[in-house]
Each structure stands twice: as structure tokens, then as C-alpha cells.
Amino acid sequence: EIVMTQSPATLSVSPGERATLSCRASQSVSSNLVWYQQKPGQAPRLLIYDASTRATGIPARFSGSGSATEFTLTISSLQSEDFAIYYCQQYNHWPPITFGQGTRLEIK
């Protein structure tokens, strides 16, 4: 099973600033990695797939990078609606599909 580790657990950033979230895989997942955003009481929302491709309708301030075992989600200028929990998920080796434990992005 591939273990996904996200850091930090909580990130405090002011609106308008840049946020950088990290995700590490216990072994290479190539570029088969996605990022989701989840707000309370809602299902996850797909942001990025194939490590760096924005999903339909996702604003350009969201960007993904990385390959193999190290990945980053960057939000260039935080808007109020971006404060949420972010999860990474690998789909290179499954079953099982595995997620990181999440990064909570909170307002500073």
C-alpha cells in the first residue's frame, strides 16, 4: 500500500498571500496524483489531476507540480473561499486508492 503524507497539517495564511501545500508518496506514483478541496458538509471537489492539470472550472490561481514522490499544490493569491481542507490522492497503484491525511488551510 502506498502511504501518502501531507504537510503541514494546518497552514495559516492571510488572504491575498500564497499558500504552498506538500504531499509525499512512500514510493513513486509517477504523475498519477490528484488534489481535492473539501469544505464542511460537502463532498470533495477535484482541483488538479495528473499532478499538474487543472480540472474543469478551477481558477488559474490553483497550480500543481511534482512527480514520483514529491508533489506541491500552490494557491497563488488566497481568496476567502479557498479556506478549506485539501487532500492529495494517488491512483498509480491500486487497490487500495490512498489519500493523504489532509492539510487544513485557515485564515491567519
Place this chain on the structure above:
Amino acid sequence: EVQLVESGGVLVQPGGSLRLSCAASGFTFSSYEMNWFRQAPGKGLEWVSYISSSGSIVHYADSVKGRFAISRDNAKNSLYLQMNSLRGEDTAVYYCARTSSYHDSSGNYYLRQYFQYWGQGTLVTVSS
């Protein structure tokens, strides 16, 4: 518009059984693989089960293997999760989600296990 609507979540006693349903619309259900996920209160996302488009291939997380059974009825555009021998740690919101698989211009098929389309979730509470 793709829609997935889960139902069937209730309060059930430990050791009990429950069947969740997921009604699909807005796409050709029989062409897509489907998955169940869950999220315990205040916790992260956990994959539960997968089923192929025909229903002939299934996979389960170790935490539910032997207790849960995934199935589908393509004629009814519906996905199911039969949950037996329920435990307190099965308490969670359960989501169904559609794979992002596709055919390219050459007809090659790619199974992509990431998820743009999710249901709203249904809460299962296991407690006495």
C-alpha cells in the same frame, strides 16, 4: 448534468446490516466504473470499494473485506453497498463516486481512478 445521489444511511446497532444505494443520472452509467468512499466524523477520506462497469470485477479495502459487498444494476442506473457485521468504526459519511475513465481517439481505454463526480453523501451511524 452528472448526478449521484446516495441514500440508505441510518442509525444501526453494532452487528447489524444496511444497504446503501447510489442513483446515477446524466451519463451512461453502464460505461463507468464506480467506487464507494467514506469519511468518519472529523477524519480524512477513505476508499472503501470499487466495481467495474459490468460488475464482474470488485475490490475492497482491507477494513471492510468479508463484511461489505458492492454491486450494481446497470438497468436501474444504480450502485449499492451491502454492509454487514457493522462496527462502531464504520460510522461515517459514505460517498459514491464515478471514475474518470475515457477512450482516446484510437479507441484505447484508460481507467483513471480519480474522481470529479461525487454524491452528497449519506451518514451511517453504528451505535447501540
